[in-house]
Amino acid sequence: MRLLLFPFLVFLAHGDRPADPRVARDSRTTSDWLSRLPDGEVKRRFILDCAGCHPLDDAVMTVGGRPRTREEWAQSVDLMLSFAGAHTGFPIMTPSRDAASTADWLAEHLTELPPPPAVVPDASHWSVEEFPLPRAADLPHDVAVTADGRVVVTGMMSDVLYVLDPESRTFEELSIPVAGANPRAVEIAPDGAWWVVLGGPTTLARRDPASGDWRTWDVGMYPHEAALDSAGRAWFNGHFTKEPELLGFVDPSEDAAPVTRDVPVPALADGGSNIPYGLRVGPDGTVWMTELAGGRLIGLDPASGEFRVHPLPEPFSGPRRLDVAADGTVWIPEFAANRLASFDPATSRFQEHDIPVPDALPYVARVDPRTGAIWVALAGAGAVARFDPAREAFDLVPLPTRDGIVRHLAVDARTGDVWGAYASFPARSQHVFRIRGR
Numbered sequence: 001m002r003l004l005l006f007p008f009l010v011f012l013a014h015g016d017r018p019a020d021p022r023v024a025r026d027s028r029t030t031s032d033w034l035s036r037l038p039d040g041e042v043k044r045r046f047i048l049d050c051a052g053c054h055p056l057d058d059a060v061m062t063v064g065g066r067p068r069t070r071e072e073w074a075q076s077v078d079l080m081l082s083f084a085g086a087h088t089g090f091p092i093m094t095p096s097r098d099a100a101s102t103a104d105w106l107a108e109h110l111t112e113l114p115p116p117p118a119v120v121p122d123a124s125h126w127s128v129e130e131f132p133l134p135r136a137a138d139l140p141h142d143v144a145v146t147a148d149g150r151v152v153v154t155g156m157m158s159d160v161l162y163v164l165d166p167e168s169r170t171f172e173e174l175s176i177p178v179a180g181a182n183p184r185a186v187e188i189a190p191d192g193a194w195w196v197v198l199g200g201p202t203t204l205a206r207r208d209p210a211s212g213d214w215r216t217w218d219v220g221m222y223p224h225e226a227a228l229d230s231a232g233r234a235w236f237n238g239h240f241t242k243e244p245e246l247l248g249f250v251d252p253s254e255d256a257a258p259v260t261r262d263v264p265v266p267a268l269a270d271g272g273s274n275i276p277y278g279l280r281v282g283p284d285g286t287v288w289m290t291e292l293a294g295g296r297l298i299g300l301d302p303a304s305g306e307f308r309v310h311p312l313p314e315p316f317s318g319p320r321r322l323d324v325a326a327d328g329t330v331w332i333p334e335f336a337a338n339r340l341a342s343f344d345p346a347t348s349r350f351q352e353h354d355i356p357v358p359d360a361l362p363y364v365a366r367v368d369p370r371t372g373a374i375w376v377a378l379a380g381a382g383a384v385a386r387f388d389p390a391r392e393a394f395d396l397v398p399l400p401t402r403d404g405i406v407r408h409l410a411v412d413a414r415t416g417d418v419w420g421a422y423a424s425f426p427a428r429s430q431h432v433f434r435i436r437g438r
């Protein structure tokens with residue numbers, strides 16, 4: 001395990017570099033570039049392998065103001081495969097990703113610069129405020145709001161947690177008592193405990209709200225998310241697990257080891273992981289999980305141990321971080337297919353809604369518990385969308401910074417404010433932001 005992690009740790013060290021200068025607002029976004037590529041499975045698989053770490057915008061797609069040549073593409077893809085290919089310690093790409101065919105395809109379709117950037121319509125109802133991260137080169141992956149309105153942010157590259165007080169606009173840094181903590185996801189339980197997912201150390205950590213003391217569980221796999229159930233348990237999934245794919249929980253009320261279950265699904269045809277991904281518990285206790293590469297929604301009934309497997313309507317649509325509404329509807333952003341899907345557990349039917357910006361890369365969905373609206377971060381378009389299920393319509397909120405990859409959103413249940421962070425890797429202008437109604 002340690003050996004496997006080594007390349008990933010080297011890759012983490014890149015995070016210490018100074019952040020790139022902010023890309024001007026008038027430069028083309030990932031959405032502008034991806035719209036030039038022909039739609040279809042090749043494109044969706046390209047998006048899954050290549051659009052999850054950094055923007056594919058002017059800064060990445062051009063050299064000296066012109067599109068990359070075939071040779072330049074081949075070199076870059078080789079470099080990407082060397083630290084994130086299927087046989088590395090961070091196997092986020094499928095085994096079939098290969099430099100030559102990727103370079104052929106990109107060079108064939110990207111012979112010219114895309115037209116000038118599309119303008120995202122201004123959202124007069126919403127204002128966005130940014131809070132610069134104290135460590136500019138960190139990767140602020142997830143955000144969570146405490147009961148008193150402070151915002152906990154995971155510093156994935158610096159191994160700390162940031163706690164933002166929005167009133168004073170100051171960040172406090174909290175250390176985590178695990179070497180190389182690599183905090184990825186964070187959830188706050190109804191009892192106020194912080195559950196933090198530590199990727200590299202294969203650990204789930206719980207911070208007691210009253211004492212500030214930590215308790216940790218080695219879950220034996222690189223966990224992707226934590227999802228809390230009404231019994232106080234924290235569920236986790238093994239990001240790169242395959243044959244078997246693993247899902248499990250820890251129970252803080254007991255002194256027991258983590259319990260894991262095999263998810264009954266085959267690996268991808270090319271032998272890659274299905275990339276277990278989003279994880280949430282529904283109001284009836286169903287544990288819902290998406291597979292980023294496998295393209296399935298999986299529901300586990302923890303009482304019976306029964307799994308239900310629901311493939312998304314289109315292969316390689318890239319279902320990422322789902323949420324479940326109070327009525328049990330599952331909301332799923334289709335990262336590679338540019339749609340927001342809803343799934344009704346009563347009928348096992350999907351309904352899909354096109355995102356009104358092309359190739360916008362919807363990454364995470366979060367339901368506002370007060371209104372039932374669904375907030376969706378558009379990682380490729382520098383915007384957040386708000387879907388109103390009654391009107392079946394989206395409103396768009398453009399972000400002041402358009403090249404941030406927003407990986408998570410948290411809705412403050414008291415105020416309806418929406419929090420997120422720009423988390424490109426390598427770092428761009430990493431900020432925390434807040435969207436509020438005017």
Ligand code: HEC
Pocket residue numbers: 014049050051052053054060061075076077079080083084090092097102425426
């Ligand atoms: C795991 C995260 C990750 C993924 C996935 C990823 N990249 Fe990168 N990419 C990086 C990092 C980190 C750098 C900076 C590398 C450096 O400067 O050493 C980078 C740099 C680049 C560059 C800048 C030029 C260069 O060669 O240094 C290009 C172009 C690029 N990536 C294209 C791609 C393409 C195409 C894919 C899909 C095949 C991809 N990236 C997938 C992390 C990623």
